[in-house]
Amino acid sequence: MLRFKKNDLCIEQVKLSDIAKQYGTSAYIYSKNQIIKNFEAYKKALGSKGGFICFACKTNSNGAILKLLAGIGAGADTTSGGEIYRCLKAGFNPSKIVYAGVGKTSEEIEYALKSKIFMFNIESFEELDAIDNIAGKMKVKAKISFRINPYVNPDTHSYIVTGRKGTKFGIPYEDAVKAYLTAKKKKNVAIVGIHSHIGSQILNIAPFKLAAQKIKKIVDAVEKNGIKLEYINCGGGLGIEYEEGQKVPDPSQLMLELFPVFDKDKKFIFEPGRSIIGNAGHMLIKILYRKISGGKSFLITDAGMNDLIRPTLYEAYHEIMPIKKTNAKKVKTNVVGPICESGDFMGKDRMLPMIEQGGHLLVTCTGAYGAAMSSEYNSRPLLPEVLVDGNKAVLIRKRASYKDLLLNEI
Numbered sequence: 001m002l003r004f005k006k007n008d009l010c011i012e013q014v015k016l017s018d019i020a021k022q023y024g025t026s027a028y029i030y031s032k033n034q035i036i037k038n039f040e041a042y043k044k045a046l047g048s049k050g051g052f053i054c055f056a057c058k059t060n061s062n063g064a065i066l067k068l069l070a071g072i073g074a075g076a077d078t079t080s081g082g083e084i085y086r087c088l089k090a091g092f093n094p095s096k097i098v099y100a101g102v103g104k105t106s107e108e109i110e111y112a113l114k115s116k117i118f119m120f121n122i123e124s125f126e127e128l129d130a131i132d133n134i135a136g137k138m139k140v141k142a143k144i145s146f147r148i149n150p151y152v153n154p155d156t157h158s159y160i161v162t163g164r165k166g167t168k169f170g171i172p173y174e175d176a177v178k179a180y181l182t183a184k185k186k187k188n189v190a191i192v193g194i195h196s197h198i199g200s201q202i203l204n205i206a207p208f209k210l211a212a213q214k215i216k217k218i219v220d221a222v223e224k225n226g227i228k229l230e231y232i233n234c235g236g237g238l239g240i241e242y243e244e245g246q247k248v249p250d251p252s253q254l255m256l257e258l259f260p261v262f263d264k265d266k267k268f269i270f271e272p273g274r275s276i277i278g279n280a281g282h283m284l285i286k287i288l289y290r291k292i293s294g295g296k297s298f299l300i301t302d303a304g305m306n307d308l309i310r311p312t313l314y315e316a317y318h319e320i321m322p323i324k325k326t327n328a329k330k331v332k333t334n335v336v337g338p339i340c341e342s343g344d345f346m347g348k349d350r351m352l353p354m355i356e357q358g359g360h361l362l363v364t365c366t367g368a369y370g371a372a373m374s375s376e377y378n379s380r381p382l383l384p385e386v387l388v389d390g391n392k393a394v395l396i397r398k399r400a401s402y403k404d405l406l407l408n409e410i
């Protein structure tokens, strides 16, 4: 929902230059209607199949965004007690909250049980013991699935592959049936399904299908042992178009391939994160200084790697564009931040017009794993977040202050 109106780049109907004036930079800006559109595509694809779409809230846990998604029927995929807390505060129905993660603490398990979440995606035999013990002490039954590592290696950055053999995630494929047989003997758990998540920013359906086919073999073997698996949780991972021309499958194409792998009576859970919020959010930044050094051109901006760590952590590409049309000459340039690290960049060797000092740029598609992964490194207060709906831009997180930096220090 980014488009130029005359000379101004707008998000929905609002000029980004107006947002810069009103809320300052750098700042994260989101399009409400893009979020809704992305979620509705999943909902429509799921259609009348039973199950639900759980937003992976690790990608963006701003309360206003969570509330928006809860309001249009999303469930939540969580990975910590803190995320469960945020989701409950935002109004998610606990019966639509699922909880994955290799390192759930006793306190987190107890909190999740107290909150009556829908299910735990268990990632080890010892975690199964822990959940069974805690549920027993609380005199409740924990609903569980096992996250199975299907040993499928999707083509994406190695840091965001989770389904490959040798990663820390899930129950090893060869132990999957044993996990279910072990759980069957536990008094305080109820088995409801099976889960796998193979990675993120995946741009073709083949690895999802291969994982589903491998999971189906486990489902058959488990069900032969009299254990019914009602829910198939296919995880998240669908990619988005970071670079123009990247071909991205849509949720309906994905589901069309996955549903026939399983029996007709199965219910499905999907846990999309990036493909719901990634292209709905952008980072608005200002050029502080320009310089040429060692034969290279630099635009030094007010956003650092603490605000957006993806370029340096994952060598991620985000398109960067001026928010005003200009005839200024394009120059190959590095867009960098103010932090004392050579890894502090938003983009390298980009052909960009030589905009004036004080001009603005938009780092696009930063809605997922952007604000959520930001930190106060270099004692830089966290950025404000703005949600745009049509011609209205509303602050949904205020800019943190210097005082906030000291908040919990004693």
Ligand SMILES: Cc1ncc(COP(=O)(O)O)c(C=O)c1O
Pocket: 056, 059, 077, 100, 197, 199, 200, 201, 235, 236, 237, 238, 271, 272, 273, 274, 275, 368
């Ligand atoms: C268990 C699980 N589900 C869902 C997701 C969301 O993935 P994505 O943002 O690629 O859709 C993740 C991300 O790492 C995850 O670990």
